[in-house]
Every structure is written in structure tokens, then in C-alpha cells.
Amino acid sequence: MRFAGHNATINYYINILTFKFTLNNSLELSQNEDINLRLRTLNLIRWIAVLGQFSAVVIAFFYFQIVFNIYICILLILLSVTLNIAVSVLYPLTKILNYNETFFYLVFDLIQLVSLLYLTGGLTNPFCVLILAPLVIAATYLDFRRTVLITVVAIISLNFLAYYYFPLESITLGIGKDDFSGFEIFLIWSALVITSIFITAYCFRVADDSRKTRQALRQSQLSLSNEEQVSALMSLTAAAVHELGTPLSTISIINKELVNNNKDGVLGEDLLVIQSQLERCKEILERLRSNNLSDKSNEFINQLNFVRLINEIVSPYDNDKIKFDIFFDDYFERDKVVIPRSAELVHSLTNIIDNAFKYAINSVEISLKNEQEKIIIEIVDDGPGFASEIYPFLGEPYLRNNRDKNKEGLGLGLFISKNLLAKSLGEIKFLYRKNKGGCVQVILIKSALGLQNE
Structure with a gap:
């Protein structure tokens, strides 16, 4: 019964991963x-x-x-x-x-x-x-x-x-x-030509905006699917590490007894080889544990401290060129400020921080603020800030301006973040600060994160 339960656990995560992979492929096909x-x-x-x-x-x-x-x-x-x-x-x-x-x-x-x-x-x-x-x-x-x-x-x-x-x-x-008369025909011709140009331009603009929005939403679904697929892979790895630990320990104990009873001869040498391979398997599992994918992975995957989440997202970007400073209230030092590892939240914050990293000159500041019913994450970079001509349209898909010429991506990051958070977690606000860098506020509803209001 124990091994049946283990198999069911691993099969559960395999099914999740397979489903995410299938969804990922279908979304990529729909984009084409x-x-x-x-x-x-x-x-x-x-x-x-x-x-x-x-x-x-x-x-x-x-x-x-x-x-x-x-x-x-x-x-x-x-x-x-x-x-x-x-x-x-x-x-x-x-x-x-x-x-x-x-x-x-x-x-x-x-x-x-x-x-x-x-x-x-x-x-x-x-x-x-x-x-x-x-x-x-x-x-x-x-x-x-x-x-x-x-x-x-x-x-x-x-x-x-x-x-x-x-x-x-x-x-x-x-x-x-x-x-x-020729003049009457000219009037009819003029009306039809002007109407043709106007109605074509009008319909194309409306349809093009709709197409871009659909493509951006598909991209957000694909990005979210990738994030969930990674989480499923982590869960699968964690389950495998956890379940393999006990049988490997049992085999190791039995093998050591066999080695002690058969020290001489070919059989003893073979048993020593088996023991060395068992030790190697244990080292591999220990390495996975050290990478937070083992018994503590439930915290890593499902529940984690808010500040730790921000640190994990920031860590790939923090380097000698761009410095990241994280400030937070005393509220976030409490052990009870633990939130679900939501793929929507992780991907949204990653997109916003990535955007700040692209345009920052020296530093990015991230502030965590606690309010009665919500948590505010303020991300500020010291770059050129949002251009005045595009500020009213921030959060729309495929929005680019002159400063984006040398930047990678399709300008979808903020749109994806805005839509993912708007589903249930909260909202995003873009603050215009002339020549003072970009500032984005992520406002999260505590109840949506499973936190109590204060």
C-alpha cells in the first residue's frame, strides 16, 4: 500500500506536467x-x-x-x-x-x-x-x-x-x-472612393487592435503555462527525491550486511560496487535537496515568505552593474506572512522587474508596504522613465517607443502582468515621474493571497 501511494503521488505530478506540456504546445500552435x-x-x-x-x-x-x-x-x-x-x-x-x-x-x-x-x-x-x-x-x-x-x-x-x-x-x-450627367457620376465615384478608404482604415484599425489583444492574451496564457510547467516539474522532482530516499536507505543497509558477510571473493567485490553506486545516488539526492527541491520543496513550491519570493525573482538580475535594494515594513518579517506560490504573481512580478532592469542605469528599488486590506509593491528604476507620449497607453499590448529600439521583446511584459494580476490578485498602477525613472505599483489584495486584513 505504501508503494502504491508513492506511485500515485508521482503519477499525479507526471499528469500535471504532461497536461501543461500539451497546453503549451496548443498555445504555440494557436499563435501560428x-x-x-x-x-x-x-x-x-x-x-x-x-x-x-x-x-x-x-x-x-x-x-x-x-x-x-x-x-x-x-x-x-x-x-x-x-x-x-x-x-x-x-x-x-x-x-x-x-x-x-x-x-x-x-x-x-x-x-x-x-x-x-x-x-x-x-x-x-x-x-x-x-x-x-x-x-x-x-x-x-x-x-x-x-x-x-x-x-x-x-x-x-x-x-x-x-x-x-x-x-x-x-x-x-x-x-x-x-x-x-458626368458630374453626378463624379459625385458617386467620389463618395464611393472616400468611403472605401475610410471604412477600410476604420475596420482595419479596430480589427488590428483586437488581433493584437488576442495575441497578447495568448502570449500571457503561454507564459503562465510555462511558469506552471516549471512548478509541476519541481513538484515531480520533489516527489521523486522524497520517495526514493527511503528505499535507497533500505537497500544500502541490506547491502552493507551482505558486504560484511561476503568480504572475500567476487561477490564481495560486486557488493562493494553496488554500495558505491548507492552512495552516489544518495549524493545526487542530497544535491537536489540542497537546491530546495527536496523535503522542503513544499515551502518552495506551494508556500513561501513574501520577502523570500521577491529575493528569488530578483536574484537572476542582481549584478555588479545594476544594484537591487529591497525595503520592507516590519510586517513582512513575521512568519505568518506566507503566501501561495502563485504562477500569476511570480510571472507578473518577474515581467515588471525585468522591465525595470532593462531601463535602469545603476539601481532598482523595491519597496514592500503593508496597508489594512492590501499589500503594495513599488518598483522604481533610475532610468529615463516612461515617455509622456506613451504614458496614457501603458499596459496595452505591443506598445513600443523610441527608447525600445535596442531592447528585446515585444513590449508584452506589462500587458501580461496587468492581465494576470487583474484576474483575482489585484492591479497595477504606473506612476509618471518626469526624468526620475519608471515607477510601477503592484497592489495586491490580502484576501486573494490568503492573508488576514489588519
């Missing part, structure tokens, strides 16, 4: 996806467009008796139908399209629509506003280069339709070929 636009969505939009085009052509020709070449129009609509059916047969509707596939899909729809408008009055056809539809989709889902390219194609098409088209006429509606 260009867009999340499925083939089903574009196919549905095209079927709606086909139905609308066919209805408009039939009603205009037979009911309003508008004169145009209905046969070529039907052929263009059938071309769209054929392509839609072919794509549905060749590819699963759940297929996620990449940038190029979506781009060519939208370009085809745009050219097909322009061809219909060419046969049915050009810009004098009220349905010419539908040229904006592919632009909205492109601006929402495509990257900047392809969005600009498809917008250019649309504007060129509008220029073409302003001069080249078959005019509409209908005795029933009293429409003649020369009812629209």
Missing part, C-alpha cells in the same frame, strides 16, 4: 494561425450574394423591364455558384483559410461584382455600394499589405466603372441612357 476565418463563413456570404444578385437581375429584367444583357449576367452568377460548389466539394467547410486564400477569395468576388456592374449601369447602379463588402471583410481578417492591395483593386474598379459601362434604360421606370 494567421486568421480564424472558416471556409463555411465565406461560402455562406457568397451564397447570400448569389441569391441577391440572381433576384435583382430577374426582377430588374422581367418586372421593371430594364434593358441589359441578362444572359451574360446569369453566366457570371453561375460562375460564382460553380466555384462555391467546387470549393465545398474539394475542401471541408471547417477549413480555416490563411491570408492568401482569403485574399484571392475576396478578389474573385470583387471582380465578379464589378463585371455585373459593368453590364448593368456601372456607378449609376445603386448596388455599386456592395463593392464595400469585400473591403470590410478584408480589413477585418487580412493583414495590412493585403488589405491595402484589395482596396487598390476596388478603387481601380471604381475608376473603370466611372467611364466604362453599359447604361441602363427602362420605359417602365422612365430611365434613359443619358439621365446621369
Whole structure:
């Protein structure tokens, strides 16, 4: 029963580690996806467009008796139908399209629509506003280069339709070929071109901000997963060290008795080799214990003193060039100020301290302050501080300024920290101090850390 319990403990940590590794891989794969636009969505939009085009052509020709070449129009609509059916047969509707596939899909729809408008009055056809539809989709889902390219194609098409088209006429509606003057067509053209540029820029900016936020959130999930994966690995190591200690000691005792009873002969030599290897195993376990991954690892992994946590995070950065000074109230010297080793807290503080280390010139000061219901961690560096032009936007993803040119990273650190802490632990405040270095306050709620209010 004892060994069964040991196996269950180790298997538990192995399962945690395996789950974190799987989650880590899935998050990395999701980061490589260009867009999340499925083939089903574009196919549905095209079927709606086909139905609308066919209805408009039939009603205009037979009911309003508008004169145009209905046969070529039907052929263009059938071309769209054929392509839609072919794509549905060749590819699963759940297929996620990449940038190029979506781009060519939208370009085809745009050219097909322009061809219909060419046969049915050009810009004098009220349905010419539908040229904006592919632009909205492109601006929402495509990257900047392809969005600009498809917008250019649309504007060129509008220029073409302003001069080249078959005019509409209908005795029933009293429409003649020369009812629209050149100035009226120019006004329609101007309105459509301006609207195309405006709506594309507007939709792209909104969608781009949304994409950056999603990518940053995925990055924060990945970072948190890595932190939890390390904790799981520590737990696995601690469990293995703890469980291996007893059986190795038992084997060592028995082997020593066998050595004493078989000092002579080949068997005695083999037993001495076994004893030496057992001693080596003990040394390895002792080395792991000295690295805080043994019997005391529950404190290291699950519960630890607040000041010790800060020291652990700071230790990789403290060097001869940048000095770290840690100040704290008497409150933090108490043994009861023990907090869970939260991956969110560790990773958030690491990001903020790393940011201070990057921009510090000589020193970084970390102050721990106790208040009635919260703990305030103030991190101050003696660097150039936050630039005034980016200060209102601190904490947003992919925020960079001129001083970041020689710095590594994507500017995600503060965004990740802000979002991880905002889940339940507290909040982050950025204090603007002109030419006095950067200052970040991490405000933690005591109840969220399992600490009592005072």
C-alpha cells in the first residue's frame, strides 16, 4: 500500500506536467494561425450574394423591364455558384483559410461584382455600394499589405466603372441612357472612393487592435503555462527525491550486511560496487535537496515568505552593474506572512522587474508596504522613465517607443502582468515621474493571497 501511494503521488505530478506540456504546445500552435476565418463563413456570404444578385437581375429584367444583357449576367452568377460548389466539394467547410486564400477569395468576388456592374449601369447602379463588402471583410481578417492591395483593386474598379459601362434604360421606370450627367457620376465615384478608404482604415484599425489583444492574451496564457510547467516539474522532482530516499536507505543497509558477510571473493567485490553506486545516488539526492527541491520543496513550491519570493525573482538580475535594494515594513518579517506560490504573481512580478532592469542605469528599488486590506509593491528604476507620449497607453499590448529600439521583446511584459494580476490578485498602477525613472505599483489584495486584513 505504501508503494502504491508513492506511485500515485508521482503519477499525479507526471499528469500535471504532461497536461501543461500539451497546453503549451496548443498555445504555440494557436499563435501560428494567421486568421480564424472558416471556409463555411465565406461560402455562406457568397451564397447570400448569389441569391441577391440572381433576384435583382430577374426582377430588374422581367418586372421593371430594364434593358441589359441578362444572359451574360446569369453566366457570371453561375460562375460564382460553380466555384462555391467546387470549393465545398474539394475542401471541408471547417477549413480555416490563411491570408492568401482569403485574399484571392475576396478578389474573385470583387471582380465578379464589378463585371455585373459593368453590364448593368456601372456607378449609376445603386448596388455599386456592395463593392464595400469585400473591403470590410478584408480589413477585418487580412493583414495590412493585403488589405491595402484589395482596396487598390476596388478603387481601380471604381475608376473603370466611372467611364466604362453599359447604361441602363427602362420605359417602365422612365430611365434613359443619358439621365446621369458626368458630374453626378463624379459625385458617386467620389463618395464611393472616400468611403472605401475610410471604412477600410476604420475596420482595419479596430480589427488590428483586437488581433493584437488576442495575441497578447495568448502570449500571457503561454507564459503562465510555462511558469506552471516549471512548478509541476519541481513538484515531480520533489516527489521523486522524497520517495526514493527511503528505499535507497533500505537497500544500502541490506547491502552493507551482505558486504560484511561476503568480504572475500567476487561477490564481495560486486557488493562493494553496488554500495558505491548507492552512495552516489544518495549524493545526487542530497544535491537536489540542497537546491530546495527536496523535503522542503513544499515551502518552495506551494508556500513561501513574501520577502523570500521577491529575493528569488530578483536574484537572476542582481549584478555588479545594476544594484537591487529591497525595503520592507516590519510586517513582512513575521512568519505568518506566507503566501501561495502563485504562477500569476511570480510571472507578473518577474515581467515588471525585468522591465525595470532593462531601463535602469545603476539601481532598482523595491519597496514592500503593508496597508489594512492590501499589500503594495513599488518598483522604481533610475532610468529615463516612461515617455509622456506613451504614458496614457501603458499596459496595452505591443506598445513600443523610441527608447525600445535596442531592447528585446515585444513590449508584452506589462500587458501580461496587468492581465494576470487583474484576474483575482489585484492591479497595477504606473506612476509618471518626469526624468526620475519608471515607477510601477503592484497592489495586491490580502484576501486573494490568503492573508488576514489588519
